[in-house]
Amino acid sequence: MHVQWIIGLLVLYNAVNIYCDIRWRITKNLWHLLFFFLFLGIFLTHFFEYGGDLWKGLVIVLLYFLFLEFIQTFRAGDTKIALTNVLGISLLCVITGKVKIIQCILSFILIFSFLHFAIDAFRIGRRKGITYVFLFIKTLAIYYAKMPFTVWYELKKYGVPKVIEQFRLSESKKIEDAGFVSIPAAVTISMSVAVVSFYVFW
Numbered sequence: 001m002h003v004q005w006i007i008g009l010l011v012l013y014n015a016v017n018i019y020c021d022i023r024w025r026i027t028k029n030l031w032h033l034l035f036f037f038l039f040l041g042i043f044l045t046h047f048f049e050y051g052g053d054l055w056k057g058l059v060i061v062l063l064y065f066l067f068l069e070f071i072q073t074f075r076a077g078d079t080k081i082a083l084t085n086v087l088g089i090s091l092l093c094v095i096t097g098k099v100k101i102i103q104c105i106l107s108f109i110l111i112f113s114f115l116h117f118a119i120d121a122f123r124i125g126r127r128k129g130i131t132y133v134f135l136f137i138k139t140l141a142i143y144y145a146k147m148p149f150t151v152w153y154e155l156k157k158y159g160v161p162k163v164i165e166q167f168r169l170s171e172s173k174k175i176e177d178a179g180f181v182s183i184p185a186a187v188t189i190s191m192s193v194a195v196v197s198f199y200v201f202w
Contacts, residue, residue: 006092006095061108082112
């Protein structure tokens with residue numbers, strides 16, 4: 001399997017995702033499943049011995065994006081896009097042999113997190129001024145710092161179902177009030193894949 005084929009598939013997959021996410025804010029499950037099982041089939045057929053590292057990486061990405069879904073930063077479709085792309089860049093890793101799969105996947109998560117935060121901060125600053133950027137950063141910092149303590153206290157007081165419902169609604173509203181108007185995740189996921197792929201390929 002040639003690297004160029006994998007890159008071509010990643011470009012096609014992400015180009016359609018970006019178009020659909022920007023135009024309709026939705027992508028089809030069948031589209032994600034098609035590429036997910038295509039990448040997975042190629043991986044297991046040609047690189048089965050690396051399967052252990054792949055599953056570890058997929059679990060890390062899944063847990064990270066499920067957490068982002070829980071706090072209502074992203075949606076389920078974004079998780080599917082991330083998992084499918086991780087399969088693609090994992091293929092690039094094993095074909096080139098330059099970077100370990102786990103290292104590649106962790107780089108993807110870090111680059112994605114940085115890009116998404118930086119672009120949102122830039123958009124807020126451009127629209128509302130630098131003061132709102134600092135408010136945005138402050139709100140996010142306080143939100144993530146207090147979240148474990150808030151959840152623990154509310155769990156003891158109200159129980160699991162009520163906490164999950166109220167926490168998601170109230171905390172996501174606070175971030176939204178601070179100017180958290182996020183760009184489609186498909187865009188920043190695709191940018192992250194491009195950066196990681198460039199590093200792996202070149």
